[in-house]
Amino acid sequence: MDPEKPQPVISAKGLTRIYTLGDSEVIGISQIDLEIAAGELVVLKGDSGSGKSTLLSLLAGLDRPTRGVLTVADHDLNKTSDTELTHFRRQVVGMIFQSFNLLPTLNVIENACLPALLAGKSIAKSRSKAMELLKWLGLDSRTNHLPAQLSGGEMQRTAIARALINDPAIILADEPTGNLDSRNGQIVIDLLAELNRKWGRTIMIATHSALADSKATVKIELKDGMITDHS
């Protein structure tokens, strides 16, 4: 290994995920080789069914690969147990979803606090950190509102706060602007870009949209579960 070259935060070799549906097999991704250094803003592009969400789910520890090697922030995701994978999701990655995925019975601050509380942090510390993030995201006046009382942009910003609460090494966003209008979509992309630029967070955004193209440091194009372009 080249000592000058920084250790990649994401490293995949021959990564394959195949789903079994009845008697047939569906290829999610196939033979993906990938190395992403820390501090990159990766934009993952491709049509529906190209494997973007599958790749993100593997990187986020939501799913396990069928074949291949996957290491994320020094965690070998092929060998981790379920418990370790749960800890991985809590501590190492922050996930942002297209449909926001906020819990409807929890208000903004509770949603934002949740991963910190799951990680064993005290309620006071978690709230304080959540308040800090929500203030930065412009949601400090909406902390006691339930998701149903928020706009799409507000919900997605709450989801960003939740993703950031545990200071994860990587933030993964699956179509974060997919359910937003272009103005709110731009706000979200700008926020993610700011996170990357100011704080050096590694961010991977899977999207159809071109909003994030100009912010990307790495672009990956997927088609039929395989990388067709990596620049």
Add this chain to the structure above:
Amino acid sequence: MRNYLFFFHLFIWFSLRDMRKHMGRAVTVLFGIALGAAVFTSVRLSVNASLDSFIKSMDLIAGQADYVLTRPGGYVPENIISKLLNHPAIQNASPVLKTYTQIAQEGAKPFLLIGFDPILDRPLRNWRIAPKNNQEAVVWLDLLKEPYTLILGEPLARQLKRSPGDVLLLENARQRVTFKILGKLEREGLALAEGGRVALTDIATFQEFTGLIGQVDRIDIKLKPDTTSKDLDEIRDMLPESITLNPPSATRESGRAMIRAYQLNLSILSFASLFVGMFLVYSLVALNAASRRQELAILRSTGASGYHLFFIFLAEGALFGVGGWLVAIPIGNFLIKYLLQGVSQTISTLFVRVQVETLSLNLWEILFSFGVTVFISVLAAYQPAREAMQVSPKEALEISQLGMQPRKSPGQLALGGFICIFLVLPLSRLPSVLEMPLPGYLSILLLFVGFSLLAPWALQKVSHTFSSVLLKRIGIQAYLASRYVRDSGTRTAVSVGALITAVALFTALVIMIFSFRQTVEYWTYETLKGDLFLTSKMGEINRFRYPIPRQVIDNLQDYKSKVDILPNRRFFLKYGNFPYEFELLDMQGFMQYASFFWLKGNPDRIRPMLKRGEGVIVSEVFSNRTGLTVGDFFEAQLKNPLSNCPFWELFVIIGLRAVWFFIPCRILKRGTMKLTGVGCASFLKTAPRIWTWPSQSCATRLLTAWVTRSICTAARGCAVPF
């Protein structure tokens, strides 16, 4: 600690707030489990109160006695007392007679009349006459010297609205006699037996009243402190062979055992109501787990472990258990008033007389009720909690429908169901465990589980067969509904289980109510075909110890040309420690109008034997409990020594009544046991007219006899000659 605090918060955020959103569902389930808990707890408390009342009465009546002399199926000759008192090991001996009597008035409630010797009884029992101008000594001297005098328990005097100096017209099977009230008892010792519905009279008065001259029910003895087992053997040796010497606890324990068995059965039945509550909890928690699957996946994706989800749903179940139990308190408070009355009446009718005064609440019973309710609720939540635990975090993404684990196939469930059903029969044949019919209960449970497990497979088959028909005839909605039901797997199985349980409960209740009526019909129209039943007054409550008077029997002979009279007599005996009812019938006459439901063998061969006075028929329960079966020989002790008693061969029949058997009267005629004419419950056949007994309400008598008979006679099966 921090983890617990966080879990508490998470539970409030995730579960309680959702419940608040669907308040109607939550309240319904809470009420369901509360109703189950209330029934379960009330039934247990009612039986416990009856049991406590029985034990308390038995202890109060036994007093300080170390041993009790009785004669199974008969009376103890009074003259033994002088022999006993002469024995150096005996400190005191006191004769006792007891009967239930009532004032001669329509609708009067029976009370316990105790006949005793006030002098001999002093060291054995605690009783005291309420002070009336310091004349206590005068009162009980009057009790000794004045015939037909008595002292009333204070509650009884209050209920009868009588005071010392008043008179009471009392009646029994023989006669009506006016008693003078000499005083009231202080509320202590013996006066507390039967809730104070007790009266004391001198033994001589009692004997005249009941016609038991020279006989007593029992003699209680108190031994000197240094009594040895050799002394006890000596005492036994000096007694006639038919008289038994047992500690007073023996009677208490046999009564307790009978009530316990009843308690167990009632507890199981009432537990079933809790079981229905359990299904409600299951349904709601399962619905929550299914409808909130996406939220569960979000929780998992944000770092919640499977166990977090598992415990959230278990906690939901526990919350329903705790909440349901709390709501059960006021419901139970309402229910128990009715159950207490019903249960104590049933125990009094079937086993031992109980008079419940107070409801005792002990900590153990409260904790038990709480524990069972919460356990059942948590158990109900277990399966949905496990399903919630298995929700994959990737379901938070749009690719959730890919790669889901297939559920257990209906074929596998059906196989399990068939195995359960197959096991039912052999399991039900197993003997009881620790005197509890656990294999029977388990086989019923297996039956429920078996059919529940078959449900998804059956639904799949039905759905497969009929879905196209449904589509054509009703439309897409019916088609989709059938597919939904087919695919709902475990939830369908549990729902079917709930339905089966509910239907089974309903059926059980209907049978309980209608079996009496139906059995009466069987007895009247199919089994016995008797037109009129004649019993002595308060026969049931006094365990038929007082036969129909000789004079009445003689009078009945005048009607022999017009009616067939079938005599019958019952005794309450024990086989080892197992109490049973011994019933004597004129089989020759009986078989003309009645029949048994036989369990084994060829009835055509058995009937002539019974008519000839050969053999004994026992109930299935008697056979199971004693281990005696067809071809065995049976030994019973009545009034006469064992050596003179014949050994009877057994036939087994199924019976609803727990413990009883019949023997043909002819055996008794051949043996040395003497029947005092006709038994206490007789039935007559008239053709074509109905013969009525003067001065008795025919309908009431018929009903009394029917209910009595209905329990003992509805039996099915056949006997086997050996």
